[in-house]
Amino acid sequence: MRRFSWFNATSLTLGFAFLYLPMIILIIYSFNASRLVTVWAGFSTQWYGTLLQNQSFLDAAWVTVKVAIASSTIATVLGTMGAYVLVRGGRFMGRTVFSGMIYAPLVMPEVITGLSLLLLFIGIGLDRGIFTIVLAHTTFSMCFVSVVVSSRLVSFDKSLEEAALDLGCSAFDAFRLVTLPIIAPAVISGWLLAFTLSLDDLVIASFTAGPSATTLPIRIFSAVRLGVSPEINALSTIMIAIVTIGVITASILTKRSSLAKQNDEQAAARTS
Amino acid sequence: MAQTVFAPWDDPQAKPLIQFKNVTKRFGDFTAIENLTQDIYEREFFALLGPSGCGKTTLMRMLAGFENTSEGQILIAGQDMANVPPNKRAVNMMFQSYALFPHLSIWENIAFGLKREGKPKDQIAARVDEMLRLTRLEKFAMRKPHQISGGQRQRVALARSLAKAPKLLLLDEPLGALDKKLRQDTQFELMDIQEKTGTTFVIVTHDQEEAMTVSSRVAVMDEGQIIQVATPAQIYEAPNSVYVADFIGDVNIIDGVATPEGDAYHIAWAEGQAPFTAKTATRFSEGQRCYLAIRPEKVGISADRPADMANAVQGQIIDIAYLGNISTYHVKLANGQMMKAQTANTRRLSRRSFTWEDRVWLSWTDTAAVVLEN
Ligand SMILES: Nc1ncnc2c1ncn2[C@@H]1O[C@H](COP(=O)(O)OP(=O)(O)O)[C@@H](O)[C@H]1O
Ligand SMILES: [Mg+2]
Numbered sequence: 001m002r003r004f005s006w007f008n009a010t011s012l013t014l015g016f017a018f019l020y021l022p023m024i025i026l027i028i029y030s031f032n033a034s035r036l037v038t039v040w041a042g043f044s045t046q047w048y049g050t051l052l053q054n055q056s057f058l059d060a061a062w063v064t065v066k067v068a069i070a071s072s073t074i075a076t077v078l079g080t081m082g083a084y085v086l087v088r089g090g091r092f093m094g095r096t097v098f099s100g101m102i103y104a105p106l107v108m109p110e111v112i113t114g115l116s117l118l119l120l121f122i123g124i125g126l127d128r129g130i131f132t133i134v135l136a137h138t139t140f141s142m143c144f145v146s147v148v149v150s151s152r153l154v155s156f157d158k159s160l161e162e163a164a165l166d167l168g169c170s171a172f173d174a175f176r177l178v179t180l181p182i183i184a185p186a187v188i189s190g191w192l193l194a195f196t197l198s199l200d201d202l203v204i205a206s207f208t209a210g211p212s213a214t215t216l217p218i219r220i221f222s223a224v225r226l227g228v229s230p231e232i233n234a235l236s237t238i239m240i241a242i243v244t245i246g247v248i249t250a251s252i253l254t255k256r257s258s259l260a261k262q263n264d265e266q267a268a269a270r271t272s
Numbered sequence: 273m274a275q276t277v278f279a280p281w282d283d284p285q286a287k288p289l290i291q292f293k294n295v296t297k298r299f300g301d302f303t304a305i306e307n308l309t310q311d312i313y314e315r316e317f318f319a320l321l322g323p324s325g326c327g328k329t330t331l332m333r334m335l336a337g338f339e340n341t342s343e344g345q346i347l348i349a350g351q352d353m354a355n356v357p358p359n360k361r362a363v364n365m366m367f368q369s370y371a372l373f374p375h376l377s378i379w380e381n382i383a384f385g386l387k388r389e390g391k392p393k394d395q396i397a398a399r400v401d402e403m404l405r406l407t408r409l410e411k412f413a414m415r416k417p418h419q420i421s422g423g424q425r426q427r428v429a430l431a432r433s434l435a436k437a438p439k440l441l442l443l444d445e446p447l448g449a450l451d452k453k454l455r456q457d458t459q460f461e462l463m464d465i466q467e468k469t470g471t472t473f474v475i476v477t478h479d480q481e482e483a484m485t486v487s488s489r490v491a492v493m494d495e496g497q498i499i500q501v502a503t504p505a506q507i508y509e510a511p512n513s514v515y516v517a518d519f520i521g522d523v524n525i526i527d528g529v530a531t532p533e534g535d536a537y538h539i540a541w542a543e544g545q546a547p548f549t550a551k552t553a554t555r556f557s558e559g560q561r562c563y564l565a566i567r568p569e570k571v572g573i574s575a576d577r578p579a580d581m582a583n584a585v586q587g588q589i590i591d592i593a594y595l596g597n598i599s600t601y602h603v604k605l606a607n608g609q610m611m612k613a614q615t616a617n618t619r620r621l622s623r624r625s626f627t628w629e630d631r632v633w634l635s636w637t638d639t640a641a642v643v644l645e646n
Contacts, residue, residue: 162371166365267419268424
């Protein structure tokens with residue numbers, strides 16, 4: 001048995017407090033009856049009601065969702081292709097440069113990414129709006145997808161692809177019928193990662209958004225500058241709930257399937 | 273004798289199915305296969321034997337099309353394979369790691385190659401069922417690969433590579449994970465399949481008994497080269513080098529110097545000892561260094577000096593390995609050389625005639641040993 005010392009207990013409490021205290025306060029105040037954010041005046045859900053009537057929030061939320069779905073889908077396709085070439089392509093001209101460059105956006109300050117994209121869009125005369133945000137988000141989330149997918153591909157047994165080729169598949173069929181179904185969990189987590197990155201991006205979106213399209217983080221940020229309202233708390237609480245449910249579902253699913261697989265393998269070993 | 277012997281390699285008219293022509297394969301600076309030339313004929317059961325890392329898998333992968341040759345040519349049915357991708361070759365391979373598709377059921381794994389051919393559904397189903405029956409996997413058809421045992425996985429891999437009835441089947445250590453009984457059954461199954469389908473097999477194995485049982489010819493490899501190719505009997509009885517003699521089965525090697533003596537050679541092997549006598553087709557010059565290779569089962573063991581044997585030498589029993597059907601005696605000769613002699617245990621253990629420390633005579637005929645140059 002591992003002993004649960006006072007040191008462990010303190011670290012755990014401190015860690016969790018740092019992570020979750022701000023969120024808990026936010027959630028509590030979203031149910032505050034008072035308009036003043038810092039004064040508790042009883043339980044109420046009225047701010048959730050007013051939130052639903054606030055057209056500008058709803059518009060921004062809709063734009064955000066559309067951008068997130070579009071950009072994460074494109075980023076997943078491109079990122080997976082990039083990862084595949086990097087891991088499987090063997091040696092080709094400029095491979096090292098390419099693999100370095102695909103990871104550069106991971107460490108690049110967002111301000112610089114945003115600014116350079118802004119300059120590019122102005123340079124080629126592209127009107128800023130939902131389309132430019134999608135492009136920008138694809139650019140920076142694609143490298144996250146490719147990191148996730150390539151770490152899975154590295155451990156992928158190459159002889160599976162060779163077996164597919166051996167049994168008459170073209171290279172594309174081997175990828176479609178064998179590689180992709182097996183690495184699907186990594187591709188899906190890549191997509192989810194890109195989706196959440198796009199959902200809460202403020203910096204890059206504010207560089208590349210135009211007057212015709214505002215995302216939710218931009219909307220919240222500009223609202224907060226005029227003072228924190230309980231509506232914002234309510235909105236944030238909803239976002240926290242969505243993210244939490246997503247994360248929990250994903251982890252339960254993976255845990256369950258790996259447990260089932262383990263059991264099966266043990267059963268198979270017994271009845272050899 | 274009405275039955276003709278299957279030996280297309282002796283027939284100058286026969287057209288080989290596979291031709292390696294001066295094939296070299298390098299990985300960076302490392303040479304995995306070195307200037308290898310070899311023909312393999314249709315309907316052969318060709319076994320590759322050799323220590324780990326000698327290039328057996330590399331040879332198979334070049335046949336399957338996963339590796340290019342660095343130099344030289346590989347021809348299958350007369351066609352240069354240089355630019356033919358794996359999916360366009362009438363060759364199937366059973367992978368050493370099995371490479372079963374984990375997301376597909378056993379049934380779907382076996383059907384995979386047939387579906388790629390675009391055969392009608394009922395034909396595919398019939399063929400898959402036939403393969404399942406052959407490998408005794410009917411009960412597991414709907415399971416996933418991780419839900420069956422190692423031996424069953426190996427049978428799935430075999431069934432999958434057989435399903436398309438390829439002209440050439442490559443088996444990379446196909447039976448390693450099976451227990452002895454199932455392995456023997458599967459060996460006979462393979463020979464049976466070959467008989468029925470006329471498929472040519474190239475099989476990699478490190479089990480020499482397996483190579484001896486199934487193959488028409490055995491190739492013994494070392495460091496990217498084939499040292500000897502011959503029928504199992506020839507390889508065993510007439511190895512061309514100490515390496516091959518030592519690799520296949522058990523052997524006593526005696527280092528000596530040859531002197532021609534009539535139609536045989538006298539081989540001096542230790543000071544103050546009478547030379548051994550051996551007959552060989554190979555020519556040795558006076559005083560040439562040579563190696564005498566004698567299989568333990570060809571060495572007789574007796575209490576008194578046998579009168580009619582060309583070679584006899586005295587020694588002391590150091591160790592006895594009892595293997596049930598046979599016993600191996602480890603005998604130390606006067607110069608310290610160890611020799612093994614094998615006898616069949618036709619009597620019960622309690623009536624065995626020799627024991628540790630006994631002084632005995634070892635003897636063999638003048639044709640029992642092979643004289644080797646290297
Ligand atoms: N892709 C590769 N890159 C570099 N070296 C390799 C590669 N494949 C095989 N080798 C080397 O070639 C040699 C022969 O390997 P292999 O054909 O797998 O041997 P085995 O006879 O055990 O099947 C080994 O030394 C191995 O390390
Ligand atoms: Mg190997």
